[in-house]
Amino acid sequence: MSENELRRERGVLAAEPPPGWAAVREAAGSPAEDRPPEGTRTLMAFCGAEAVARLGMGVRSGFAGAPGVTGFVGWYEAADGEAGAELLRQAAADLFGSGAERVVGPLNGSTWARYRLALSREVGIGDGAPFLSEPVNPPKYAEHFEAAGYRPHLEYESRIVRDPRPDPGLIPAAARLADRGVGIGGIDMQRYEEEIRSIHDLSLLAFARNPYYTPIGFAEFSAMYTAIRPLVDPALIRLARDAEGRLLGYVFAYSDPLARGRRIVLKTLASHPAARGLGLGALLTDAVHRVAAERGQPVIHALMHLANLSENISRRSESAHFRSYRLYAAERP
Known part of the structure; x- marks a missing residue:
């Protein structure tokens, strides 16, 4: 043209x-x-x-x-x-x-x-x-x-774990966290808005250093999670709390409706900055893999920045490359 x-x-x-x-x-x-x-x-x-x-x-x-x-x-x-x-x-x-x-x-x-x-x-x-x-x-x-x-x-990139299984190598990390009073459980659907508020508060801390991140208010965040509530499977949303009930980490996954529920998408993995280095992210990921293994479904680890900790956790799970993505930039002349 x-x-x-x-x-x-x-x-x-x-x-x-x-x-x-x-x-x-x-x-x-x-x-x-x-x-x-x-x-x-x-x-x-x-x-x-x-x-x-x-x-x-x-x-x-x-x-x-x-x-x-x-x-x-x-x-x-x-x-x-x-x-x-x-x-x-x-x-x-x-x-x-x-x-x-x-x-x-x-x-x-x-x-x-x-x-x-x-x-x-x-x-x-x-x-x-x-x-x-x-x-x-x-x-x-x-x-x-x-x-x-x-x-x-x-x-x-996104990566796929075609044959998810529990990771016995995480048993020591689970024991250390248990000694600290940290427990992993499901989301309480009867208190959905309160749970989402805790997830919002943690997300603001967990993602603050992600490239091009900007915070959003709870009303906008809540609207996003209200829209996807029909996809929520409590078995695939795991929350890690300390002995006082404070949220330290979470994983959000769902059965992919575009695949008619035949695969699971692990969309978001987050941990409190103070809780990093304890193996919490790997344990939350493992919790999703355990459910997937019971259901006989693969898990997609979605949309990870190549320098992110979640990329390391994914590769530990014997994942394979699924798809690549890129953000472009033009610099001032």
């Missing part, structure tokens, strides 16, 4: 997305998405009257590990790669003009929302099919970002 065929339109998202916003996603073959909040700056590309690429963007301070102002591009879809790359270049220029020190993407405003690109999907059959909460996008989107001058920034 030549430059004179391409028309760009800037906007600010109102109550309804601009004309053609959803059509780009459908033309690109991407699944349903989370919608940008009202007020998000938008950029769209048209070839004639047809929308062929689109994105949302913004700037914010306070991302963990990213001093100063960071620009982000998200909600990216493109039916035409050249048009998509042109939009990504223009978005970076606009955001640098708004004071950004760097531009990262795809990131839908926050790491609590969809972010990262899923890379090649050669294993998209059988138990390699996408799982609930996994980023799903056409594989060529990575080429769009790189053509626009963005470079690989952070790497992530």
